[in-house]
Amino acid sequence: MSRIAYFGPVGTFTEQAARTLTTAGDELLAAETIPQALDAVRTGRADAACVPVENSVEGAVPATLDGLAEHDPLIGVAEALLPVHFSVLTREDVGEIRTVASHPHALAQVRHWLEANLPGARAVAAGSTAAAAVAVQAGEFDAAVTAPVAVEHYPLKVLATEVADVRDARTRFLLLRKPPVALPEPTGADRTSLVAAAANRTGTLADLLTELATRGINLTRLDARPNKQNFGEYRFFIDFEGHVAEPRIADALAALRRRCRDVRFLGSFARADGVPATVEPDARNEDFTDAAGWVAAVQRGEQA
């Protein structure tokens, strides 16, 4: 049995994601914020943490990126992808709706719906979608934009369902553990994630990307966040197809390590969408193994 901290309270999208990533018997522990969920693992109060990392409409979740780049390292061991559309919940006795609360990522995904359907209401940021439901129950706000599952946990009235400005939106979640971890086996449809602090010189980002491109590695995400120390200096969050157990990925990681001030490995795990890695001709794992074998034979004086 494992204890899994998640970005809560109960009824968030992240709680649902955590349920898909855990097995029966695991204990779920709600954390109020993303940093608190990550810290629960760092301090040993939880064995793993589930947090949102990327939404198809609003992009990266900054609290997760910063939380993974700072403090003690954590390693992603699995991911989940959830379809995202929202319910709007109110109290039974609500009159005119003047305030609508939710997580900023959720509000951004329903902006047009709110303008069209609740034009007089003010949008207010809450800690999470479920925290907004708690606040509505407590009378702090008039309505909450929540995950559809929230109504099962909070005695509120459903004003609308299937609310989303963009159809088929999805959010990706990570399950993270504290090293040392047993890395998941490669599946052929994997993602590797890392954060790199490049030197502040002309062309360094281009150089990093070239290291991946020349090994035929397909990027799935590139995000930049300030390093918070020197204005204008950024950390680059780079996700790409493949698993560190593969020679071409290991080779690329070694090159990034050589070129960067700091590289933090954030995991190699199966992609939730199951999309297999694209491998360019001449960049198959066999090509790397074969080339390394040839160089070793040359070094031994056995081959010309």
Ligand SMILES: O=C(O)C(=O)C[C@]1(C(=O)O)C=C[C@@H](O)C=C1
């Ligand atoms: O508040 C929640 O329910 C969350 O799980 C967070 C979160 C996010 O951070 O993007 C997750 C999915 C939705 O895109 C909206 C909010």
